[in-house]
Amino acid sequence: MSFSIIVAFAENYAIGKGNDLLCHLPGDLKRFKKITSGNTVIMGRKTFLSLPNGALPNRRNIVITRSKNLNFKNIEIVNSTQEAINICDKNKENFIIGGGEIYKQFLPFVDKIYLTKIHTEFEADTFFPELNYREWDVELEAENTENNPKFSYLILTKKNNLKNLL
Incomplete structure (x- = not known):
């Protein structure tokens, strides 16, 4: 079983404000769709409620929430990180x-991060947990220096991951 994070964050680890993305980057949503299609996506309740069309198509949608009143089509509701891990696809x-909180809870279980690094800072109310880059191998996938804000697509793979050694 493998867990990966897909995220866009700014230089100050900002990921959102007012339950919305900080900015809409050309191609970033297409990249998100291409990478996640056919797989399971795990999110918190607020992230789910911020999706304009509800559950993401062509993906298994798992929502972690303490709310007992969440009832939407095409999502599976769990009450904890561990419960989400238990029902994830092993293959x-x-x-x-x-x-932000879901990223923080899952970071110890993650092997890979698909990162859109936005090369500026934003005012925000939601942040990604600070990363120790020495624990990750960083690969530059692509860089956009033409548009504002400038951003890079990076793939971070956890170093010394036992699964990678087997």
């Missing part, structure tokens, strides 16, 4: 897609 990549 596919499972993607953590937000928000």
Whole structure:
């Protein structure tokens, strides 16, 4: 079973404000769709409620919430990180897609991070947990220096991961 994070964050680890993305980047949503399609996506309630069309198509949607009143089509509701882990697909990549608290809870279980690094700072109310980059191998996938804000697509793979050694 593998867990990956997919996230866009700014230089100050900002990921959102007012339950919305900080900015809409050209191609970033297409990249998100391409990477996550056919797999499981795991998110918190606020992230789910921020999706304009509800459950993401062509993906298994798992929502972690303490709310007992959440009842939507095409989602599975769990009450904890452990419960989400227990029902994930053991033969596919499972993607953590937000928000800040869910990223923090899953970070110890993650092997890979698909990162859109936005090369500026934003005022925000939701942040990604600070990363120790020495624990990750960083690969530059692509860089956009033409548009504002400038951003890079990076793939971070956890170093010394036992699964990678077997």
